[in-house]
Amino acid sequence: MSAIAPTSNDNPYAALGLSSNTATTARSNGLGQADFLRLMSEQMKNQDPLKPLDGQQFLAQLAQFSTVQGIEQMNSAMGAVASVMESDQTLRAASLVGREALVxxxxxxxxxxxxxxxxxxxxxxxxxxxxxxxxxxxxxxxxxxxxxxxxxxxxxxxxxxxxxxxxxxxxxxxxxxxxxxxxxxxxxxxxVARVDSVSIEPTGLTLNLSGLGGFALGSVRRIS
The missing domain is CATH 2.60.40.4070 (Immunoglobulin-like)
Known part of the structure; x- marks a missing residue:
């Protein structure tokens, strides 16, 4: 009967040849769901029979991964919402071209x-x-x-x-x-000056006013 090389439960990534620091870096750089499940499978296959993986520790790792995955999905959703809002604001600002702004x-x-x-x-x-x-x-x-x-x-x-x-x-x-x-x-x-065009800058929307230059949309006192 072949002996099973013991693997420390303190470093569940040792079966893949990863140190704790390396595994932490890989996870922070974008450990996906498939990578996580593969790591968990290898950890269970290579665990020490005399010191099996604690069930509570396993559940804690699953919960931690679910939390991180949920945050990533929420960030993606918020980014999509922000993109839609920016596009809508740009379209609204474009309708100001030709009108007069007070700054x-x-x-x-x-x-x-x-x-x-x-x-x-x-x-x-x-x-x-x-x-x-x-x-x-x-x-x-x-x-x-x-x-x-x-x-x-x-x-x-x-x-x-x-x-x-x-x-x-x-x-x-x-x-x-x-x-x-x-x-x-x-x-x-x-x-008072005419709005000649609208620019999308890193700081937000800018109205380019005739003879005055660029002004942030939020600095406009009145549109007529």
């Missing part, structure tokens, strides 16, 4: 024609001045609007300087302040 911005690229519109967030009732500055920081135009209370106040600029002459195309910035004068307190500025 917080104070720098823009002026084409040389058209009217620029937006809002200034006033701190209270009173005069609010909106300055248009060129690339050198020089003021080319100033518009004053009246706020009846704290909150958004609409403003617009027709692309002309204070003398009524059209300004050249180029990069401009907007500075808004409460009160009148060069020492007016700075106020947040919002601008």
């Amino acid at each position: 917080e911005a104070n720098a823009f690229q002026f084409s040389g024609e058209g009217t620029l519109r937006g809002e200034v967030v006033a701190e209270g009732a009173g005069a609010v001045q909106v300055d248009i500055l060129d690339a050198n920081g020089q003021r080319v135009a100033r518009r004053t609007v009246q706020a009846s209370a704290a909150g958004p106040v609409a403003w617009q600029w027709d692309g002309r300087d204070d003398a009524g002459r059209p300004v050249a195309a180029g990069a401009y910035t907007i500075k808004a302040g409460s009160g009148v004068g060069d020492n007016a307190a700075t106020l947040p500025v919002r601008m």
Whole structure:
């Protein structure tokens, strides 16, 4: 009668020539159901007759595998749901092309024609001045609007300087302040621009606004 080489129950993977560390690495790298069942079969065939595998240990290993397999299936299902949601969000965002979005911005690229519109967030009732500055920081135009209370106040600029002459195309910035004068307190500025396209970025959906650049969908204040 041939002798059966004893196998330590502490390392059920020894029958396959695997150390405990190697088996752990293989399992973490994607041990599948077939691999697990093969390991369990080899463990049972090569166990020491004088020290058979504990039934509770066997059940614990089965339960552990079932838990890991369930988590993997849940992760796959969640990934599929996220993919569907992303596709649906992209389709919805594509319908925004051609519409106008309101975002917080104070720098823009002026084409040389058209009217620029937006809002200034006033701190209270009173005069609010909106300055248009060129690339050198020089003021080319100033518009004053009246706020009846704290909150958004609409403003617009027709692309002309204070003398009524059209300004050249180029990069401009907007500075808004409460009160009148060069020492007016700075106020947040919002601008309206047309949605030219939608981009899918690693950080999410981005709306590409005419003259303003890219803005995350979540940063849009209003769509009209």
